[in-house]
Amino acid sequence: MSCFCIKAMLLFCPLCSNALTVGQGELGLDFVCETCSFVHQIDQKITNRVYYKLKELDDVLGGxxxxxxxxxxxxxxxxxxxxxxxxxxxxxxxxxxxxxxxxxxxxxxxxxxxxx
CATH class of the missing domain: 2.20.25.10 (N-terminal domain of TfIIb)
Incomplete structure (x- = not known):
């Protein structure tokens, strides 16, 4: 069972639903559950970039x-x-x-x- 859920840019364990951490494995980095024995090898780069629209500021002095x-x-x-x-x-x-x-x-x- 190597499927897991992505919620709010956190990865969760499919067995016990605790947050996964990144740890050093035998072949590189792994997602590791601190509670149970679930380990998932990281085989691709996972990135997400969000550009937020900046709020326009009012001139508090009146312009x-x-x-x-x-x-x-x-x-x-x-x-x-x-x-x-x-x-x-x-x-x-x-x-x-x-x-x-x-x-x-x-x-x-x-x-x-x-x-x-």
């Missing part, structure tokens, strides 16, 4: 429109060392925590964003 009417201040961009940056403050934590300051580099070719 490009959020930066249209903001002030600028003296702040050095960590990416291009430009000396001015746009900024906005948003309460991201509880009310007893300080506001988070978000910056966007004033250099149009950089547009780096960071926070403090």
């Amino acid at each position: 490009k429109e959020a930066w249209e009417n903001v002030d600028s201040t003296e702040a050095e961009c960590p990416k291009c060392s430009h000396k001015r940056a746009y900024f906005m403050q948003i309460q991201t934590r509880s009310a007893d925590e300080p506001m988070t300051t978000f910056y966007k580099c004033c250099n149009a070719s950089c547009n780096n964003q960071w926070r403090e």
Whole structure:
């Protein structure tokens, strides 16, 4: 009896239904049951590749429109060392925590964003 079931990328023993592990056999790798004496020699490569679709993230700051009417201040961009940056403050934590300051580099070719 060399048939076994595949469930959720685990292989299960056809005799006792426990999960099989991979162990070193006489001729190479084997699927081995730790509970009973079932052994199945691995004779072919078993692979499965799944590419998940990534979730599109919403811009929590409001996108490009959020930066249209903001002030600028003296702040050095960590990416291009430009000396001015746009900024906005948003309460991201509880009310007893300080506001988070978000910056966007004033250099149009950089547009780096960071926070403090």
